[in-house]
Amino acid sequence: METSQLYDRLRGAVPIKLQRTSLHLYESLYPPDIVRIALLILLMSQDRIDLALKQAQTDYHIVSKWLSAILICQNSITSQKKNRLLLTVIDSAYRTNDFSSVLPHIRHLANSRQRRFGLVLVVSILQRIAPLMSFWAEQVYSNFKVSTNNHTISIANSIFLTHWFDVDENENSK
Numbered sequence: 480m481e482t483s484q485l486y487d488r489l490r491g492a493v494p495i496k497l498q499r500t501s502l503h504l505y506e507s508l509y510p511p512d513i514v515r516i517a518l519l520i521l522l523m524s525q526d527r528i529d530l531a532l533k534q535a536q537t538d539y540h541i542v543s544k545w546l547s548a549i550l551i552c553q554n555s556i557t558s559q560k561k562n563r564l565l566l567t568v569i570d571s572a573y574r575t576n577d578f579s580s581v582l583p584h585i586r587h588l589a590n591s592r593q594r595r596f597g598l599v600l601v602v603s604i605l606q607r608i609a610p611l612m613s614f615w616a617e618q619v620y621s622n623f624k625v626s627t628n629n630h631t632i633s634i635a636n637s638i639f640l641t642h643w644f645d646v647d648e649n650e651n652s653k
Contacts (some may be wrong), residue, residue, distance in 0.1 A: 505532065 505517075509532060517531040 509536075 505528065509517075517528065517535040
């Protein structure tokens with residue numbers, strides 16, 4: 480989903496003074512994913528755009544740091560050189576709609592004998608990178624839970640925007 484489409488969806492939740500012209504200004508100052516996350520933060524908090532962008536940058540940095548650490552722990556030193564930051568891989572997959580390069584890393588982590596990070600952290604990471612991916616991530620998350628036979632993780636803690644699917648279905652039925 481493009482940032483402008485996301486903005487259109489969130490228009491009712493975003494303060495009126497944030498006009499489309501200022502959105503283009505923010506898109507020129509920040510990476511698109513930061514703007515997307517900031518708009519999602521605005522939806523949930525009704526905060527100011529500058530605070531939302533700052534929070535989005537912090538969230539993006541934290542996710543990048545954790546995903547980099549996962550790659551380092553799961554791969555040998557020689558294969559580390561071949562891997563870019565997982566967020567970069569996700570960003571590339573987002574552009575090409577090819578998530579096959581991302582999912583093996585996450586599944587390998589979940590099935591790792593070392594279990595340094597554990598299933599709960601994997602789910603947390605999946606939840607936090609969801610806004611960076613298309614909404615297909617919701618299906619990936621559901622499949623991941625089924626494949627690990629863990630249905631006890633609270634859906635209430637998920638930040639996947641499942642209610643948007645209901646909106647899409649209602650719009651498509653018109």
